[in-house]
Amino acid sequence: MSAAAAEQSDSRRRITVIYNPGAGRRNLRKFHRVMDRLRRAGCQLVLRETCHSGHAAELARQAIPDAPDVVVAAGGDGTLNEVLNGLYGSTIPLAFLPMGTVNVFAREIGLGRSVDRITDNILHGRRRQIVPGCCNGRYFLLMVSCGLDSHVVHRVNLKLKRLIGGAAYGIRFLQYMFSYPDLQMTVTADGRDYRTSSVIVSRGKLYGGSMVLVPHADLYTPSLQVVMLHKKGLRALLSYGWSFLNRRLWLRSDVTTVEARQVSISSEQDHPYQMDGDPAGRLPAEIRLAEQPVSCIIPEKTPT
Template identity: 40%
Template structure:
């Protein structure tokens, strides 16, 4: 189990409760605490299938992403599990895991079946849930870690409003399986959910080798407010100007060096090649 010890006392107590419950169920748990960014990836890469059955990422979706990439660099054969301790916990929403239910989380990581899933690549960096460019990537790059700890999801709302006021919404050119689109924000989804329990790509499926591409063309604060209101209402994909298309290979071009977020962390820069990885991952689910 790989986790970040700076996540806060409340989350630390929650994690300790999950570990104790898993051990009571018969699991043998080896804990590794990260000290800096990249440790989770390194620890996962060094984990051996001779010694362990699974690597469990205890943290937010960004921690899961680091562990995912570490498993990709390792010898393979280890399943990936999650103890959700993050702000949005989008993966937990995707697999139907209640982050607050200690017994359910412990039982899942101990006995849960492993589901074979297809992951995405953004400039050769793995992602599990989504990769996006445009305003959302700038928000991810700019949001304060301290504010996230204090305000939770509200931190992203505050940063989105702050960014939207000064952001010039440059044009993004998106080529998806040979077809060209124009966008101001674009998100390539492997899962249905975005930003928490909000559905952005209803047809996305972790188990299928396909991406669902959400193309958002509107600019300005008014456009972002429109999308921001539609998303929690479950109406974003139904907006007339929003396009959701299926694709396996995507090229996004725009301002060179602009950030690309993957699973809630910055994982690449434009131009970005986004595709389905050849390898699959075994994901432990409830």
């Protein structure tokens, strides 16, 4: 370990962990193994368990006066989003212990799944400034979208999700795709209007796990990547899905991708939008870059 890394780890001893207990047995075993390693490293842990939607944000806000060396969000991307919103505006760094269904943020930063790597990142990872997006006053690290995915996210069976994980989304998708509404919306990106049937406003390059949405994007560049899928109907939907799986979505002529700093989404229809994989609200949506960055703990090196 370098001298700088050692100095950083020596100062990262007071750790507040906000965790989602509904992560499943396998993930909870991983959680306790990470906690054991942190204790053996001499860390003073304050564990805060979430009890309901929005509770992680409340717990993060309550942690600020205690000024811990780091706050760890232990759960899925939705838990991370709540902790981000609770900490935003403070200088306390944010680390992630992935225990969710997809864990897109962990993939974006190259965190991996191993207990040793996650523990090492909490103790010795470097701080990196990331500018979140902001949608209708709420901050996000990954994305906001409106389309079939947001309808599925709003209607997924949460009990089934806890039992079978990401497969619950697939089941809801199959149930919903044949009654998928004829979406029409207007997207305004930095003053230019587009008509489309689905839109994803992303801070990073990945979508839904390891699928590449915008290959040149990264979390550390302060911009919004606006991806619009223009065609409608079941055939188009299946075709888009195939292009996603083959990492060729951005090459299609019926997909428009633009970079922006301010985006609005509106529709005469009533449609939900999702944020970082969780239900977030209904249109209209006003999206922009946040005014200040957050300090995130990321690995020194990404896995090859």
